[in-house]
Amino acid sequence: MLMADCDVDSIHKQAEQHQARNSRLLKEIERRGGGLAQDPEETTLHTTAYDADGTQLLNLLEAFAHTFGEQAPYPYEGRIPGTWGQMLSCHAQKLLTVEEFSEIGHAVGR
Numbered sequence: 001m002l003m004a005d006c007d008v009d010s011i012h013k014q015a016e017q018h019q020a021r022n023s024r025l026l027k028e029i030e031r032r033g034g035g036l037a038q039d040p041e042e043t044t045l046h047t048t049a050y051d052a053d054g055t056q057l058l059n060l061l062e063a064f065a066h067t068f069g070e071q072a073p074y075p076y077e078g079r080i081p082g083t084w085g086q087m088l089s090c091h092a093q094k095l096l097t098v099e100e101f102s103e104i105g106h107a108v109g110r
Helices: 008-017 019-032 040-049 054-063 084-092 098-107
Strands: none
């Protein structure tokens, strides 16, 4: 079950903190002329905001084809984030309990 202290206000604050990321996603949607697939963080936020079934969330996150961060190829610098980083972020923000995070990690081999 998702932690009860997460509410719509905390999700709204988080969305404001990710304004640049949100803008990039909207531009990508416009370029593609359609929607983007829902990522793990978005799925978790949606479930928390609408107090949806936590068991269904775990099933979705365990079945998700997670990617893991990697170094950007030459000549680029930096790191290309993966979707597993979103799970770390959700856990750090207490959107997932320790047990939920461990269960998802075990399911994806982490």
